[in-house]
Amino acid sequence: MFLSFFNAKYMVLLSCALANLTFAKQGQKRICDTSLTIDFYASMDVDAEGNSNIHNRSLSPWTWIPKFSPDRIPQFIFEAQCSSEYCVFPTGVDMELNSLPIYQDILVLKQDTEDRKCFRATFERFPEELQKLTGNLRTVDLSNNKIEVLPAFIGGFQQLKSLTISSNKLTSLPNDIGKLKKLETLILSGNQLKQLPSSLGQLKSLRTLSLSGNHFKEFPNGLGTLRQLDVLDLSKNKIQVVPAEVAELQAIEINLNQNQISTLSPEVSRAPRLKVLRLEENCLELSSIPVSILTDSQVSLLSVEGNLFEVKKLRDLEGYDKYMERFTATKKKFA
16 A cells, blocks of 8 residues: 655545545656555444434534535535534524534545646645554555654554655654564655654664754764664754764665764774765865775765865875775676
């Protein structure tokens, strides 16, 4: 199951929602979200199920008012309009009791303004309806929404392998995220995160972690326990120091482009599997580059363009020849 939501929300009175939508790939210039299948069932009282006249049996009867929009799926949504502001009984109206509307969110897809063949939806919170799929869901993509909080029940998705919640409004993560023992890919780029819960280090299967475009001012702690981690992306943050603890990371690639890094610990050279280190567009002086990264590390691609020195000056550093041997050998492997 693949979920990818973009633009819309609708409020409806006293209604239950069911949407089952499937979109295939279409168009070459701009492709809609594909394989979108959504089955949301709102709970319904057993006594009410099948009673077509339930709206006449309420304490405040209502009538259904159809609302139509050609740019929406579904095009028709029925709103309940109360017949009275007070409670209605067979013997008359009780003026001392007020009738109150009950609202429920339903999924609505809005037509894309740029591509009229595409219909998209937006969530302001993590869909609670997904709890019904905790035993089977393997991939969730909720990019480009307005989600501010991940609920604690996220830890119940025991089969989840890929979780993408990029371009939202997350400011923190719940401790329960550490319960996702099978999670291999976690994409949280484009949010407002400043720190990570210690439980994140319990994601023993995690291979890719993207935290690009957040609000980190310090290199996150506790990532050294992620023994399967291959790629760590911390680009586009506000990190100033790469600490000695980086030596504990098992990552093959670390992306720190577009930060504010001025200090790079020599201990980085001890990272056992580090092959690619990206440090473009930071605040590094040539003297800030530890010689040990060139002489003693496994790094075969050191990217430092856009710092406070000319890249060609890197050739003057001790160990540059050793670094180039590794670079050339790696390049030949992929030639």
